[in-house]
Amino acid sequence: MSSTSLTGVRGWRPSLPRRHVPVLVTLALLLVMYGIGVSQYRAFSNIQVVFNVFIDNGFLLVVAVGMTFVILTGGIDLSVGSVVAMTAMVSASLLRDGLPAALVLVIALLIGPTLGFLMGCAIHFFELQPFIVTLAGMFFARGMCTFISQSSIPITDGFWTAASQQRIGDPRGNFVSISVLIAFAVVLVAAYVLAYTRFGRTVYAIGGNPQSALLMGLPVGRTRIAVYTVSGLCSAIGGILLSFYTLSGAPLIAVGMELDVIAAVVIGGTVLTGGSGYVFGTVLGVLVLGVIQTLITFDGSLNSWWTRIVIGGLLFAFILLQRLIGIRFK
């Protein structure tokens, strides 16, 4: 009965591009959107408009990168917006108290990961749902913000001011800020980690099937905790960038940012159930949101409520197209 020869080669067409379809679709749609902007508004074609999208969304990008890790494991982190705000608040208040900038940076960069670590532990050891744990984390961090100060605190520290106002490139013409470079660095590191390290691959495995990952002998617990810590770290970096951006800490800043971030990650082609997606997609997702906003500002005729409706509508059109084109390609 042995018929090994029969089980052998079967003509199986490799389906390589399939994984990349969502990202490619996003890219194409983004280009179309940019094209529309250029054709409609003259100043839109300035290269600085593109740079501004990066300058204005650098912190969002960094936070979204952290969120990508979490979502790739099939989790979610709702605390990011509050942690960003808390980091900015802590930096601002410590600087106001006269601590040296370097020390403040270290402290601010420790708080986010610590909270992330604790949330990761709660999720892993007590098997609580990430949504709830991070929601509690969100309440906690936001509570801390107003606890630190009820009104916004300006930052006058020399290092911060320099980082904020430094223009890289032609200072009179087209330039980017330091935040953009930091954001790019974070993106590159994250992409490398996800693609080339054992930790990164374990993140994907957990997203695919946590039970299997455990039975395959992967360090599921450690990785899961690490992922929330990474997200906390990214939020902390995002918070620092935001404090560069606004040169202040305000208790109600970045409210609802978590939803923008989640939307960016998903638009970038990462699946919320985990296991599939790329950092590069997340970059595109952030750009999509940025370009939508730029389009609306350039138009400059929308009422407050029409702004929301149009954002919702564009989001819908985008997701729908992405989905339909995605299906077609598969």
Added chain:
Amino acid sequence: NSDTGGGSGAGDKIVLGFSQVGAESGWRTANTTSIKEAAAAAGIELKFDDAQQKQENQIKAIRNFIQQKVDVIAFSPVVESGWDTVLKEAKDAGIPVILTDRAVDSPDKTLYKSFLGSDFVKEGRLAGEWLVEQTKSATGPVNIVELQGTTGSAPANDRKEGFANAIAANPNLKIIASQSGDFKRADGKQVMEQFLKANPKIDVLFAHNDDMGLGALEAITAAGKTPGKDIVIITVDAVKDGMQALADGKFNFIAECSPLLGPQLMELVKKVHAGEEIPARIETEETTFTQEQAKEALPNRKY
């Protein structure tokens, strides 16, 4: 300046980029409407952007205004701090900036040309002074509860401060409870319900805006008390519903905070564009209303 204009080929119309906080209250909407109407009337092309209560969005909008090379930028800052970087970019691009409604705390006063808005401290003070006047003859303690606005916001802080300073004149006046109602009717009502249950004797309610006062009205009625009589109600803003309540005798006093900045703003824009010097701080024309004044004023109110 046809080479500079935005997409619409502005000709020699002045282009104003205006970044609004959002549309979080009726007051804000009236403010927006006023600006839009005034711009149209003054022949100024308005680029309007709604920041949905987010500072990040306002900064982005200002950047985009700079890219579009508008002639003047005006905005109502969501928070006080954090504007230096982007204002510097505007300054470098040679675009003058006017603040409306709320101030910024930047030490560098050259970053903007002027501030146009209300004096919140004064509003609180006017409210307090009226109360002191009314309770001159009171012998026993007068118990006041306060419904604060959004915690940490400039109007809430300043109105609280102004009010507290004014009532210090009479030691009988005492604030026995003060809690944030977030400038919203539903919250104002919920907080007032708890005030009423925790404090058997409340004589005066000071609400930081009309909406919270209107919410509190309901709570007071439900508790079997008569607003305006059993409890004296003082609020700030003077939006239509508030004025109606005042005219109906349910409120006792309102310190006005006018949203109708549009015409004044357009004046300033024109002057700034023409290179004229303008004062660094301009206050909106505001008044106060008693019940009688409200009855008179009500038919002519625009919002």
Added chain:
Amino acid sequence: MTGSQPILTMTGIRKTFPGVRALQDVDFRLFPGEVHALMGENGAGKSTLIKVLTGVYDTDDGVITLAGEQVAFTGPMQAAAAGVSTVYQEVNLCTNLSVAENIFIGREPRRLGAVRWGEMRRRARELLARLDLDLDVTAQLGTYSLAVQQMVAIARAIDVRARVLILDEPTSSLDAGEVAQLFRIMRQLRDQGIAILFVTHFLDQVYAVADRITVLRNGALVGEYRTGELPQFSLVEKMIGKELDVLERLDEQQKRTAVRPDETPLVDATQLGRKGAVAPFSLRIHAGEVVGLAGLLGSGRTEVARLLFGADRADHGQVAVRGSKASLRNPVQAIDHGVGFCSEDRRAEGIVPELSVRENMILAMQAARGWLRPIPRRRQDELVERYVKALSIRPANPDLPVRNLSGGNQQKVLLARWLITEPRLLILDEPTRGIDIGAKAEIQKLVVELSDGGVAVLFISAELEEVLRLSHRVAVMRDRTMVAQLDNDDSLDADRVMQTIASGTSNEEVQR
């Protein structure tokens, strides 16, 4: 062959789940250089013992030693690090990752911490070649069938430099060729001194490869035996706990040719097909007829079944049910026409893990009745009790979440789900996979009974003997095409079916 010292001992192992004593005072030893079969009925505790060993579950009591040292693994990661490599019962891989990664993740070849993708792919190809598999190692695992996934899982396990290799029912979804390939590798490894623990429900396989057998029954140890000293029937007796004539009964089944050319067929599919899944085929099934589907892995048997059930939408051809044209575009319509379908992938497409045994059983019937007409509790109890007994589902507590049942018992629950709907055509895709010998005989008996009672059955199984034993007719699949339909008369035997599969034609092809 066996060394003097066991590499692994488990003594006095006890494990209780809420309401179930899964293991009680079980002792087990494993010697280097042996293949040791762990036998027992569904729910006997085999998988639990393995999971206790590798630290997936904590023990309630008991001692485990590995190479003389006491160990208590906290999880598969530690166990693997200590040289215990395991393939668990349900395929436990990540379908979203590539084949190569599934083999190597956790121990990828790296340079300076960076994964060396090229090297990994090359090594994956080599390893799969040892199992005689030629896959695109960069493709996502999920694009391959369950059987291929099973082979990949095995490849992953044998690559580890392990001292102990544990295989929990690795052969349940493999075909004969792949099994032979696996055994070749197992013998190789054994000769290198690796200790192999092997779980299967196929007695032939035990006798083909195992040196020693440990039998569990109801979570308790029955005994440890040398394979040569334990005849098949006494093995079965030990597993079942009473003397049974199962084996005889299995062989007694006779050829069941019954052609009813004059009747209108129950289901008549003409040129039914779906692009990319299966080429258009025509198939008639009469009431009371059992049609077997034979073919290699990936030959498209499952696709045929899914088309007939409307699980996938056909883009070609049509179906008539009892003479009148019917549309089977989704499961609801198929069920309306009295078709039932027991999927081969019970975890993804079968059970609803959170729900109780009872709810899982009545699900299909409830769906057919519509949500407005809940099945009365009394009727539920009646039905559930009947099928729990009929299929000897253990534990017999219908309110247990079905996820707590052993693999084989879950399969029985699924079967019960469809039997309860009293279908006219029941499609069984690998219904006996992972089912113990007693239960397998029960299911086969059931198929015969159903058919005698006028129910048509489409029977898919990797075991050709089983197909031949039960079917009136056998349809042969090859490369996603139905190449032949053979009457199961005296001239038909396994060899001829194999020939048909191999050549793609049969010399006396029966038309329809």
Added chain:
Amino acid sequence: MSAVAERLRPLTGHRLFWPALVLVIMILANTIYRPGFLSIEVKNGNLYGTPVDILRLSAPLMLVALGMTLVIATGGIDLSVGSLCAISGAIACVVISQAPDPNSLSTVFTALALAFGAALVLGAWNGVLVAVIGIQPIIATLILMVAGRGLAQLLTEGQIVTINSAPYRAIGLGHFLTLPLAIFIALAAALLVAALTRRTALGLIVESVGGNAEASRLAGIRSSRIIFLVYVVSAACAAIAGFMITANVSSADGNAAGLWVELDAILAVVIGGTSLAGGRFSLSGTVLGALIIQTLTTTVYAMDISPQTSLLFKAVVVIAVCLIQAPAFRAKFNRRRRSPRTRPAAAPREKEEVAA
């Protein structure tokens, strides 16, 4: 001690024991802080007091959370409920405010019908996005969450629409049998949903779809139809909640009505013991969860806790309730407590019983 524990086992083992305990503790803490907390008096022939307030104010949250429970049971989530509250409230108030006679019943019913219909349409929109087009629920409903608030403001033109309509007011403030009508409305909705899901097979079907959608489809359940349906139900619940919220202050505020209610609703559902992963759901748990959250809010106001610390307070309560309910946490806790006790001797002869 342990005998008592044994006796209480069936009680402490009950699904709702821990959330209920937390609620009781919160009420106790309030009563200690302010002895009058629990006192109820009769005013104008109606009951009046903080407990009544809590019940009345929790009614909208309860409604939203009921719908959310079903959505979550199918493994989805509905972020748009807050916006739906705002839209339905806005439509009702705008219609009433423009009618010649805002006090007539027919005006109010027309307004309610229009608003309710619109909510159903929007719910169907969500349902189509998730069930038919297959967009992930969180994103699909995010669209309406963003755009919906804009719609509500569009309807009210950014103003707070104040109405003067006694019948409409009654939805939020009316009384029935001395208790606020809102309580009865929420209760009726809860009973209706409970009857719909537990007296019919709908509950089982929803749980099955949430547990394994593909398996359910193959068992003959129209999974996508069920998923579609729960979003419509959720929207309907949100609409009624929107009526209550706006009736409570007799005005529709497109921006503030139902702001962040989606988060509270999700919290209520989870505190009530329904898993966000889908599958099993508990309506009574959700009702309890809504009560806990409203009590928490009231506590913050009543105890003079400054609003900035209220979020910290909320974080602590949420984590505490979820922790004590988490099986993993309890297992760890129990093990530590039980370990000194010697294990009961094994009863090896019971072997055969297991098979039964």
